[in-house]
Amino acid sequence: MTIPAGLLPEGLRDRLPPQAEAASRLMHRTIVAIGRHGYARVSPPLAEFEESLVGRLKAARAQDLLRMVDPVSQRMLALRPDMTAQVGRIAATRMAHSPRPLRLAYGGQVVKLRATQLRPERELAQVGAELIGRDTVAAAIEILNVALDALAAAGVTDATIDLTLPDLVDTLAGGALPLPAGRAEEVRELLDAKDAGGLAAAGADAYLPLLSACGPLDTALARLRACAGLEILDSRLAGIEAIAAAIGHRATLTLDPTERHGFEYQSWIGFSFFGGGLTGEIGRGGSYALMHDDGSEEPAIGFSLYLDPLVDIGLGVEPARRIFLPLGHDPVAAMALRREGWITIAALDETDDPSALGCDHSFEQGAPVAVAVVARG
Known part of the structure; x- marks a missing residue:
């Protein structure tokens, strides 16, 4: 084909x-x-x-x-x-x-x-x-x-x-909210999918409060701190607060800890x-x-x-400043135009048209002259 x-x-x-x-x-x-x-x-x-x-x-x-x-x-x-x-x-x-x-x-x-x-x-x-x-x-x-x-x-x-805590589940599973061996990956996926029913069915009810601890940074941090057994995160949350204090005036900050x-x-x-x-x-x-x-x-x-x-x-x-250079133009003057920021389009023969070539000016008698752009259907 x-x-x-x-x-x-x-x-x-x-x-x-x-x-x-x-x-x-x-x-x-x-x-x-x-x-x-x-x-x-x-x-x-x-x-x-x-x-x-x-x-x-x-x-x-x-x-x-x-x-x-x-x-x-x-x-x-x-x-x-x-x-x-x-x-x-x-x-x-x-x-x-x-x-x-x-x-x-x-x-x-x-x-x-x-x-x-x-x-x-x-x-x-x-x-x-x-x-x-x-x-x-x-x-x-x-x-x-x-x-x-x-x-x-x-x-x-x-x-x-939008801030997140990528190793949150690993941190909690190894201490405050222990999980059976091999279940951490499943819990990570359920949290990422915001699947409350799946978490309950998997016996990971202790992780359910994390689903609501997202949104504007101040609100999300307060909800995280209110979750039982998450004192292990205190230093990390303090770090996020320090980040917010340093850059919060420059951007809107949100938090989704389970993303x-x-x-x-x-x-x-x-x-x-x-x-x-x-x-x-x-x-x-x-x-x-x-x-x-x-x-x-x-x-x-x-x-x-x-x-x-x-x-x-x-x-x-x-917007580009495009200027048409007619046949026989002064090359030194053209170089000066380019140094000034003009984009120069040089004529190659007598049929070249400034407007058709997208030029809004033409170089006439040593100076830029505005070109009337003709609308084309």
Whole structure:
């Protein structure tokens, strides 16, 4: 069967003007905003050996890898679905002896094996930062401030951060609310699904109060503190309160302590980012353990933002100042126009029309002259 010309695989798409320029502009702006906090950019390859992409982050799984056989090494390669693991590899190998905390930034395309209903694209533009060597409250405050600066640089307003406690069930099951061996995963899934009936049927009634401990941060924290037997969480909740005191004036904070989906490798804290006028999350992050080749673990915390939803609502799109250069124009004057920020469109023959070429000005007698744009059906 012949594939129709121009047909792309499901979940992949072309970016045309002006969205392609907007995507590039947002990538630059967010990377610059992150870099101003001391995060140095690294640029890992699009594909790696499969084991490299799943072996650096504790509990990370290979379910989202688009694989292929490398004809050179005859080993399995995978396209990166996320850049965090690659930054972890760089930190644990080539930069293993760099002073900690190590601050690294990244930006590029990632490819998912499957799309979701909320995000049908499989190729996404991802930008982010990783703080290697720390996962303290102070580190969380820094990384969240960096993320908010990056979102502001991209033009996102009314930011919301939804906090979660990814290892909550493991922490409680090992102490305050013990569970039979092998039942923790089931309880995690039931809490993530907000399945009260399932929890009761599984004999995990003690976990039911956690389902109501979500919503605006102050309300959710009060409900968590009211749950019996959760004194083991006091230091963690105090850490969240410290985070709220440091960044609460910059974003709306909410808490869903049992949210687990998408936070499989995060440890004590996770967070998702949302913005005004945007549907669904536009980024996420949290603390995690970076695995070294000798089996040791290193604490880390970071975030990733996805720029495609921002481009889709028009962020980063700016009106271009396009000026038509007639035949025989002065090239020195044209260079001066470009230095001033003009986009110059040079005539190639007498039939070129400024309006048809999208120009709002023409260079006449040494000066820009407005062009009447003719509406075309």
